[in-house]
Amino acid sequence: MRALSSRIIPLTLTVVAAVLCGNSCVTWNGVASPTGGATSPDLQRATLLVLPDSAEHFATYAGLYGTVQTAPASPYGDASDQTCFGRGPESSCSGNILVGNIWISYNLEGIDVDSSLSNADVAAHVSPLLESIVATVADAPSPAPLWIPPADTAALPAECTGYVTADDVATALGRTENITVGPVEGGGWGLEGADYVDTGLDRCMASFPGEDGPIIVTLVYALPGGAWAYDESSALMVGTGDAETVTTPLTGINRATFGCQVEFGMCTLDTVIGENWVQFSAPQQDSVTPSELRDELIRLATNAASNILV
The missing domain is CATH 2.60.120 (Jelly Rolls)
Incomplete structure (x- = not known):
């Protein structure tokens, strides 16, 4: 294609x-x-x-x-x-x-x-x-077969609570709301949704009820065996100044970058855990600096790594 x-x-x-x-x-x-x-x-x-x-x-x-x-x-x-x-x-x-x-x-x-x-x-x-x-x-010529993660890729959790729990989110981000953790909600069906199913992309969210629907506290996306793709993405993001490399060693995490997307009001910690690309995001808040939010997401990521690398 x-x-x-x-x-x-x-x-x-x-x-x-x-x-x-x-x-x-x-x-x-x-x-x-x-x-x-x-x-x-x-x-x-x-x-x-x-x-x-x-x-x-x-x-x-x-x-x-x-x-x-x-x-x-x-x-x-x-x-x-x-x-x-x-x-x-x-x-x-x-x-x-x-x-x-x-x-x-x-x-x-x-x-x-x-x-x-x-x-x-x-x-x-x-x-x-x-x-x-x-x-x-x-x-167009026929596409290559569906990509399969390498054999040494760590297995990802079967449930969203294998990445983060409500208690994890409340502790790491200092939240007091009635938080629940589950798959990203969204009605309808389209090409991208079909794509996520075919590739095994996990999309999880921690949220609490709001007047117009769930209010997202944290998003966790994970791509099985996506370490190679993380490397290409991080090179682009760091090269353009949209993210910075996390230089502090993190338990269970091979490498990581962090950046905030002002237009979306979100900050994201991208990580490699067991050769998987696992991404942790949270909305920016006036009361929390980007560096503080980075540290909060790091706490979530290291907890997730301990679950994945058992």
Whole structure:
């Protein structure tokens, strides 16, 4: 699937999960063609995800939503859905396409068209680009088999409480709320969710009830055997100043980086534990400095390491 890629996006744990599954992840910014030569509308941002061997996952998606059309009614591939909004230079289109056994998910933003164009007009405007993408995917060579972690990789916990418990979070972060620990909650189903299932990516959260839903205290993501991917990601993050290497030796942790993402209001400790990439994140707080939050996450990570490396 690499024929699709004009630029592989910077590595994050969830992106690497996609790569391991054979998923071609592409982001693009600017007005040149994001498919390396295909006829393209003028647009500012494009995201394209391609997941092979996923017809069954797509069928689950189609069964949950009443928006999917199948051939011959589908304008693209064997089945598809699409939503477009005509908003002049800020028009957008997003959707999903099944081509054989391959699931394509796309999001096109900042499509620069005349403000008189309707939603349907915008859909027609991007049609040549989507047709080119579908043709490229259909003609691409078969992806490599699903990546399997090395044999010496430490087994990850079967339950989220194997990473952190409510007591761990309360003690390490000084929280007094009624905290519960479990899988990351989220309704619906899409390509990324299917990808997480295929690669065995664990996504856990510690939270407490809020008026509009759970309020997250801590997130823990873990990718089996992802040490190599952590190394590539940390090199990028440290190189750009988005993270710093944790130089203090940490019990049970091979290596670690820490950084705060201001735009998301989160700070993250990325670690390698038993050749797995395990990521601990928590929201930034006015009353807690980044260095204090780093130390709190380190306490959680060392507790998790003691559970993983038993």
